[in-house]
Each structure stands twice: as structure tokens, then as C-alpha cells.
Amino acid sequence: MKSAGTQVHHLDGVRILDLFAGPGGLDVAAHFLGFKSIGIEWDRNACETRYAAGLPTIHADVSVMRESRFDEIPKSVDVLAGGPPCQSFSVAGKGAGRKALDTVEEFIHRLVDGENEARIDKDLHALGDSRTALVLEPLRWLLKAIETEGRDPYKVIVLEQVPAVLPLWEVYAKLLRSGEGRLNGVKYEADFWELKTERFGVPQTRTRAVLVARLPGLGAIKPLETTHLPFELHRGRRNASQAEMLPDSSPSSGTKPRWISMAQALEEASKPKESTLNVARLRTDGELKFFVVSNYGSGGDSKNRGRRLSSEPAFTVTGKISRNKVYRSIAEYDAGKHDRFSIEESGVLQTFPHNFPWSGNDRAQQVGNAVPPRLGMHVLSMALRGKAPADEELTAAATWPTVPGATTEALREIGCGDRSQCPPESHKVTRSRRKSAP
Incomplete structure (x- = not known):
């Protein structure tokens, strides 16, 4: 492993914690806005892309980090961000999460009311889709920060998901405004919207549900101002021979x-x-x-x-x-x-730089799972600075800086170490079986 000094150097000044970080959509956005982030990601392939891109990363399960490794998160972190896996809520998926929206809302209230978490976890497991429960992780991380001695509540919270999750973001927002239960009187200004990516200069049609919350004193939360016209698809039947x-x-x-x-x-x-x-x-x-x-x-x-x-x-x-x-x-x-x-x-x-160093396997899946960085720049800039990103920042986001191999190796050591704390079997190498000697 690298020395502690090297690790501190790479994690110096980190402000944003990106849960379910993927290959780095929000982290890329943060970089071009001048903010340093660290991501937690369980997929080894996405981690390899992040290391190659020079993005500080911990290769781990988000729940495990919260439960047993919370102290490893730099105390400089004051922004909680993340997009929990959306497959169970997505229109393209089987929709277990959409069917369980009322149930998940109930779990949100149970968590804040202080019910035994072991029982909550057992009931969540009974839903039959562990990904659905992951939408609760940002709330659990906030409660952990509030209840951990020596930690301060996050100043800013930024969450994004598929549109079907908007009702849950509404529940989040109401609770964050209330400061009730385990929030211990910590209240946030909070708002949520449904955003169409093409209206922010992303060359694709994609709709996202976004929540932004900030501690009082940081200014009122303003809706994001769109930069482009919406795409109105003519619904007339197209003929490929035309x-x-x-x-x-x-x-x-x-x-x-x-x-x-x-x-x-x-x-x-x-x-x-x-x-x-x-x-x-x-x-x-x-x-x-x-x-x-x-x-x-x-x-x-x-x-x-x-x-x-x-x-x-x-x-x-x-x-x-x-x-x-x-x-x-x-x-x-x-x-x-x-x-x-x-x-x-x-x-x-997806608005990643043309030379972004995609690495590992399942690269198409990595691309598809990511937050479009350009949308991320608009959301983070409004959440952290109260204004849209500058034109020169958006222009600079077209090209990714060259990352030295030594930096990639140092980040891999920080993220994986001796691999003993990485997700089970995530580094397993399958070898062909040798034929027995005759």
C-alpha cells in the first residue's frame, strides 16, 4: 500500500461524497466546477475507469461503508450526493420499486422515527429486490452524520433518480424541512424537480428526478434555469424508406x-x-x-x-x-x-469528455449508468453556488486532463488496498481448468 501521506494528499480538500458513484458523472461535473469529490462504488469495472480518470474512490458497498467504515470518509466532506441504482424504479425495468413506493415511503418514516434498524432491514429484505432499499441509503448516511460524534450534518444534499422516484423525493423534502425525529432538529431548505436533460445542453432525451437540500443560511434554493429548448418529437409514424x-x-x-x-x-x-x-x-x-x-x-x-x-x-x-x-x-x-x-x-x-479514459469491462453499462456530467454541472453549481455554471466551465468540460499512471496506481491502492475490504469476489479471476494428466 501507499504511505499514509500519499493517501492524505489525494484526499486533501475533498468536499463531495458521491454514493453509488459509477464511472463518475457527478464527480466529473464537480471537477470542472472546481470541487473535489470522493466516490463509493461497488462495481470493479467502474472503479477502474475512476482510477484511470484520477477520481478518488473507495471500492466498497455503500451500506458496509456506512455501517462499519464511516470513519474513513474525510471529515472535510460537507456535501452528500448520489443517484441510487434505478433499475427497480425504472420504466425499462420490472418496476418492483414503483409498486413499492408507498412501502418505501413507510420505511423512510420508520427510519426517521427511530425504529430498530435491524427490523427495518429484515422487512426491506422481504421486498425481494435489494436495489429498492438502496434509495434509503442517502437518508441513512445523513442520520449517521448527525448521530456521529465529531461529525457535522452535511451542508448540502443532492440526489437524482428516474422520474418514478419523484414522490419519494417529495417525502424526503418534507422530512428534511421538518427536522423531526432522528434529524435532531436539523432542518434543511429543500426542493425537487423533474428535469429534461436536453434542456441543459445534453444531446439526448432523458428525464431525471432531482432533489437539492441545503442548511439554512446558504440562501433559498432556486429552480434550475434551462439553457435550451425542449425536444418535441413529432409523433407521426416514421417510415425508414422515406x-x-x-x-x-x-x-x-x-x-x-x-x-x-x-x-x-x-x-x-x-x-x-x-x-x-x-x-x-x-x-x-x-x-x-x-x-x-x-x-x-x-x-x-x-x-x-x-x-x-x-x-x-x-x-x-x-x-x-x-x-x-x-x-x-x-x-x-x-x-x-x-x-x-x-x-x-x-x-x-452522455456529455463525458471525448477522451475520458473508459476502462475495465462492461463499458457500455458504465456509460448508461452514469449521470450526464453536463446536467450534473448545472445541478451542483446551483446547489453549491446558487447560480448556473459559467460558459467557460462548460466549454472546458469537453476535454479531460491527462492522468499520470502513478496517480491511477495510488488511487487504486486507496480504493482497493489489499482487496480484503472490497465487495466479495469482486476481484475474483476465473481460470480455465487444466486437464488431468493421463
Whole structure:
């Protein structure tokens, strides 16, 4: 392991704790805003991406860290952020969390009222989907900070999830405003919204439920001001054989620019000299013109695949984005000849820098699980500074700084150490069996 001095150096000045950190969407946002963060992430592959990107990380289970390793979190942390895994609440999933919204709300009140946590955990386990219980973890971390001697309540709380969780954020907000029960009189200013990512310059349509809470004295919480127009999809039935699928027919109007299209985002990301994006393959007559056929069905019909033009925002970027099919022309569509977005291109559609060092396996899943950094910049900037990010900060977010290999190794030592405290079997290496000697 590295020396304690090296570890302190890398964790010096950390302000933001990112629960369920993934590959670093919120952490990337924090970096470009000038704030240092540390993330907790159980997936080894996402951790490898974070180490390569120079993002301080603890490879661990969020619940285990809270229960038995809470003292390892730097005392400089005064912002709690996170997006609990959303699969059980997502429209794309089986929806166990959506069905259990009332039950989870009951658990929130039970936690704050001071009921025995072992019993609560037992009842949560009976729900049958452990991910549903994870939406309670931010509250449990807040209660832990309030009840731990030598710790102060977090000054700011930022949470994000799929839209189905908005009713739970409303419950959170009411409790945080009340200061009741185990909150020990600690009250927050709190508000929550449903945000559409394309309205903040993210080149995809994606809706998120966001909660922001701050201790009194930091100023009233203002709704985020959108920067772009909403994307209004014409619901008329599209025919892949129609040539008009390709032209750009959505000009800007009013005082705000229109949403950012896939072509705009990819074209811009390919401009830096160090960019490795191979967008030339998607050009037609010198322009980026293509259309995308989704891996998901549309209108309840699994065979009716949705389509988006290059002049439109991408579909919501999920862990299955690598299954979307990209066509340059109707002729290619008719011939069944398609392309796919690369991991780097998929990351750009999530607003990660073009040169972000995606590492480990399951990279498409990492990309899909992340918070779009550009949205994160708007949310964090409003939560921490009471204003939108500066244009120069948003511009700088296009390129990630080079991270020395020594930094990556030092962060891996901090995050994994001798691996004994990492999630069970997360570092297990499967080896082929040798045949027995005859």
C-alpha cells in the first residue's frame, strides 16, 4: 500500500461524497466546477475507469461503508450526493420499486422515527429486490452524520433518480424541512424537480428526478434555469424508406438555442487534435448524417423500434446503447448494413469528455449508468453556488486532463488496498481448468 501521506494528499480538500458513484458523472461535473469529490462504488469495472480518470474512490458497498467504515470518509466532506441504482424504479425495468413506493415511503418514516434498524432491514429484505432499499441509503448516511460524534450534518444534499422516484423525493423534502425525529432538529431548505436533460445542453432525451437540500443560511434554493429548448418529437409514424429522415428541419427559435443534436455533439467532440473519434465513417457528402434505430420497442410494441435522426438528440443512453443500430442512408437500412456507436461516442452523448479514459469491462453499462456530467454541472453549481455554471466551465468540460499512471496506481491502492475490504469476489479471476494428466 501507499504511505499514509500519499493517501492524505489525494484526499486533501475533498468536499463531495458521491454514493453509488459509477464511472463518475457527478464527480466529473464537480471537477470542472472546481470541487473535489470522493466516490463509493461497488462495481470493479467502474472503479477502474475512476482510477484511470484520477477520481478518488473507495471500492466498497455503500451500506458496509456506512455501517462499519464511516470513519474513513474525510471529515472535510460537507456535501452528500448520489443517484441510487434505478433499475427497480425504472420504466425499462420490472418496476418492483414503483409498486413499492408507498412501502418505501413507510420505511423512510420508520427510519426517521427511530425504529430498530435491524427490523427495518429484515422487512426491506422481504421486498425481494435489494436495489429498492438502496434509495434509503442517502437518508441513512445523513442520520449517521448527525448521530456521529465529531461529525457535522452535511451542508448540502443532492440526489437524482428516474422520474418514478419523484414522490419519494417529495417525502424526503418534507422530512428534511421538518427536522423531526432522528434529524435532531436539523432542518434543511429543500426542493425537487423533474428535469429534461436536453434542456441543459445534453444531446439526448432523458428525464431525471432531482432533489437539492441545503442548511439554512446558504440562501433559498432556486429552480434550475434551462439553457435550451425542449425536444418535441413529432409523433407521426416514421417510415425508414422515406428520404426525409435525413435532413435537419429543426431550427432554433426564440431566445434560447434549440436542443443539441447527436451530429452537433459528435462533430464538436471530433475537432480536438487529440480526439480519436472516428466520425468520418458517419459522413455523407461531408456532413454527419445518419439515423439510429433503437434496441427498444416503441408504443408497447417490441418490434416497433424507435428511430432518431442525426439532427435530433439521442434516445436515452442506457447500458444497451451498443445495441442501437446506426445507418448512414436508407440504402444501408434496406441492405441491413449498420454501424454502432463506439464507447467514446456513447460517452460524448452522455456529455463525458471525448477522451475520458473508459476502462475495465462492461463499458457500455458504465456509460448508461452514469449521470450526464453536463446536467450534473448545472445541478451542483446551483446547489453549491446558487447560480448556473459559467460558459467557460462548460466549454472546458469537453476535454479531460491527462492522468499520470502513478496517480491511477495510488488511487487504486486507496480504493482497493489489499482487496480484503472490497465487495466479495469482486476481484475474483476465473481460470480455465487444466486437464488431468493421463
